[in-house]
Amino acid sequence: MKKNISLLIVDDEESVRDSLQNWFIEDGYVVDCAENAKTALSMLERREYDIILADIKMPGMDGMEMHRRIKSLNQSSIVIIMTAFASVETAVQALKDGAYDYITKPFDPDDLSHLIRNASRQITLSAENEALKKKLISLENIEDIIGNSEPMIRVLKEVESVAQSNSSVIVTGESGTGKELIARAIHSNSPRKYFPLVSVHCGALTESLLESELFGHEKGAFTGAMFNRKGRFEMADGGTIFLDEIATISGKMQIELLRVLETKSFMRVGGNKEIKSDFRVICATNRDLKSLVDNGTFREDLYYRLNVVNIHVPPLRERADDIPMLVDHFIQKYCTSMSRNMISIDQAALKKLSSYDFPGNVRELENIIERAIVVGNGKEITVKDLPLASESIGTSYESLEDLERKYINEVLDRNNWNISRSARSLKVDRVTLYNKIKKYGLRTDK
Amino acid sequence: MSLFDITLISFGHFDEKCIEQISKTVRQVYGYPVVMEENLPEMNLFYNGERRQYDANKILEYLHENHLNERFRIIGLFRVDLYIPILTYIFGQAYFKGRAGVASIYRLRNEQYGMPKDDDLLLQRFIKVIIHELGHTFGLVHCHNPGCVMRTSTYVEDIDQKSTYLCNHCKPQLKL
Numbered sequence: 051m052k053k054n055i056s057l058l059i060v061d062d063e064e065s066v067r068d069s070l071q072n073w074f075i076e077d078g079y080v081v082d083c084a085e086n087a088k089t090a091l092s093m094l095e096r097r098e099y100d101i102i103l104a105d106i107k108m109p110g111m112d113g114m115e116m117h118r119r120i121k122s123l124n125q126s127s128i129v130i131i132m133t134a135f136a137s138v139e140t141a142v143q144a145l146k147d148g149a150y151d152y153i154t155k156p157f158d159p160d161d162l163s164h165l166i167r168n169a170s171r172q173i174t175l176s177a178e179n180e181a182l183k184k185k186l187i188s189l190e191n192i193e194d195i196i197g198n199s200e201p202m203i204r205v206l207k208e209v210e211s212v213a214q215s216n217s218s219v220i221v222t223g224e225s226g227t228g229k230e231l232i233a234r235a236i237h238s239n240s241p242r243k244y245f246p247l248v249s250v251h252c253g254a255l256t257e258s259l260l261e262s263e264l265f266g267h268e269k270g271a272f273t274g275a276m277f278n279r280k281g282r283f284e285m286a287d288g289g290t291i292f293l294d295e296i297a298t299i300s301g302k303m304q305i306e307l308l309r310v311l312e313t314k315s316f317m318r319v320g321g322n323k324e325i326k327s328d329f330r331v332i333c334a335t336n337r338d339l340k341s342l343v344d345n346g347t348f349r350e351d352l353y354y355r356l357n358v359v360n361i362h363v364p365p366l367r368e369r370a371d372d373i374p375m376l377v378d379h380f381i382q383k384y385c386t387s388m389s390r391n392m393i394s395i396d397q398a399a400l401k402k403l404s405s406y407d408f409p410g411n412v413r414e415l416e417n418i419i420e421r422a423i424v425v426g427n428g429k430e431i432t433v434k435d436l437p438l439a440s441e442s443i444g445t446s447y448e449s450l451e452d453l454e455r456k457y458i459n460e461v462l463d464r465n466n467w468n469i470s471r472s473a474r475s476l477k478v479d480r481v482t483l484y485n486k487i488k489k490y491g492l493r494t495d496k
Numbered sequence: 497m498s499l500f501d502i503t504l505i506s507f508g509h510f511d512e513k514c515i516e517q518i519s520k521t522v523r524q525v526y527g528y529p530v531v532m533e534e535n536l537p538e539m540n541l542f543y544n545g546e547r548r549q550y551d552a553n554k555i556l557e558y559l560h561e562n563h564l565n566e567r568f569r570i571i572g573l574f575r576v577d578l579y580i581p582i583l584t585y586i587f588g589q590a591y592f593k594g595r596a597g598v599a600s601i602y603r604l605r606n607e608q609y610g611m612p613k614d615d616d617l618l619l620q621r622f623i624k625v626i627i628h629e630l631g632h633t634f635g636l637v638h639c640h641n642p643g644c645v646m647r648t649s650t651y652v653e654d655i656d657q658k659s660t661y662l663c664n665h666c667k668p669q670l671k672l
Contacts, residue, residue: 063581065553065580065581065582066581066582068553069553069580069581069582069583070582072580072589072591072592073580073582073583075592075637076592076632076637076638076648077637077638077648078637078638155582156579156581156582156583156584157582157583157584158583158584158650159583159584159585159586159650160650160651162582162583163648163650
């Protein structure tokens with residue numbers, strides 16, 4: 051940690067400079083010394099130091115004045131003031147001027163070690179913070195959305211313009227078009243990007259579970275609530291909450307959600323304390339919300355509150371021009387993750403893909419490419435690697451949830467719906483199995 | 497005397513058993529022959545009346561000028577309270593990548609901290625300080641390994657936590 055940390059010691063007493071230099075060199079720091087403020091400032095014009103230890107009383111310019119000049123150089127160095135005559139006034143003034151701390155000579159070895167260790171830690175943390183911010187930006191960049199077709203460029207422009215605002219957004223589009231990716235792009239380009247983006251898959255949760263998931267619960271709120279739990283709205287404080295499959299939520303939850311969106315405050319399930327949270331809402335649905343409003347299954351007031359901005363993600367068949375680019379992207383992605391040499395796709399296979407209507411959209415294309423890389427010859431993707439001939443591709447790729455539901459049902463049937471035995475064969479506990487049965491609405495035929 | 501002797505010069509009386517143990521352990525850690533000497537300098541030259549302590553920087557300079565000569569490494573062993581101008585006290589001090597160092601037993605005594613006298617513990621602490629300072633003369637910086645003798649120690653309790661030996665990270669750096 052210390053290897054890259056540099057120190058500048060500024061003191062007119064040679065013995066002090068030497069002692070400190072020796073002490074810090076033994077600790078592994080890179081140390082330079084200056085005998086007065088003028089020399090120190092000229093050294094600082096040439097390079098930056100992480101920590102500056104400056105004596106307060108020096109002939110010519112004193113340590114306080116030097117500190118002010120360092121600040122005006124706009125350097126991020128941590129300045130620690132050393133003084134032989136501790137007085138509250140000087141200390142307060144030094145701290146007011148932005149000094150990190152002050153220390154009275156002679157120092158207790160332990161105090162000095164602690165002080166420098168803490169300052170080093172602060173420097174390391176700031177550097178890490180900067181690096182992570184950069185990494186985050188590069189990870190969640192709008193450029194991650196692949197496509198330069200006209201419909202996609204329109205979507206990306208909408209994303210850019212809406213990102214800076216605080217308005218609620220509904221992202222619509224067929225399943226597999228990348229609605230969550232759009233939500234991420236909005237969040238990562240908004241001023242809220244340094245706070246969390248919390249996703250909730252509303253369709254996967256029952257009403258009571260969704261309520262507890264969104265609002266959190268207090269210990270003892272219901273059977274099994276053994277501890278207090280933060281809800282997703284609370285976790286999204288300062289950031290964005292992404293509610294996927296919003297059309298699936300019940301009437302009761304629609305009322306609750308409307309109230310939270312209006313007041314930005316709520317109570318945990320079983321709690322009586324009002325909790326405030328500052329979040330932005332982005333919803334997604336593959337249904338036509340307006341028609342759900344018209345037939346009375348979705349509340350009109352909630353619809354208007356959520357639908358401030360609507361971004362529609364076009365299905366892949368309407369942006370076939372993007373298919374070659376997406377194919378390249380997925381080949382690169384899977385060859386890298388499977389540690390294989392980059393492969394290409396032949397023209398016939400690409401033509402076949404371009405003429406296919408992709409009911410499962412980009413997700414389906416991704417699955418096709420992944421499969422083709424696994425089963426292919428390792429050099430080129432050809433037509434025979436694409437299961438398009440039978441045109442059964444759309445139905446042969448089921449969601450994980452569908453597969454899980456089917457498999458659990460099969461195991462239960464095989465064990466005559468004996469829960470303990472079925473749980474053992476699935477290698478889960480009975481409670482988990484009961485929850486899955488409830489979630490998927492499984493029932494015995496007998 | 498060989499070219500690579502580590503010379504430990506005692507400035508003050510240390511009993512023979514103690515000296516033997518120190519020289520044995522230093523030899524074990526660094527692998528060089530250890531030579532013991534005794535000396536009685538004019539300690540007043542280094543005394544600071546205001547602080548009632550002895551200036552380790554001045555002592556180091558004295559050792560360098562009067563005792564180093566052609567010697568490979570020397571460590572002065574003291575019984576007095578040492579300081580350097582910027583710190584309230586020190587257990588020891590050495591020239592980094594230099595050839596001379598000092599170590600004092602004064603602040604290592606249990607009695608200084610209201611604890612019962614413990615001669616064995618005192619000797620162990622002193623040995624660790626000597627080996628630590630010698631490490632600096634060989635260019636070793638402070639180590640993060642809690643068991644390594646090169647770990648920084650600002651309290652005697654810190655010294656007790658570490659071993660007498662160099663860790664697997666520090667040892668190879670000596671290129672012994």
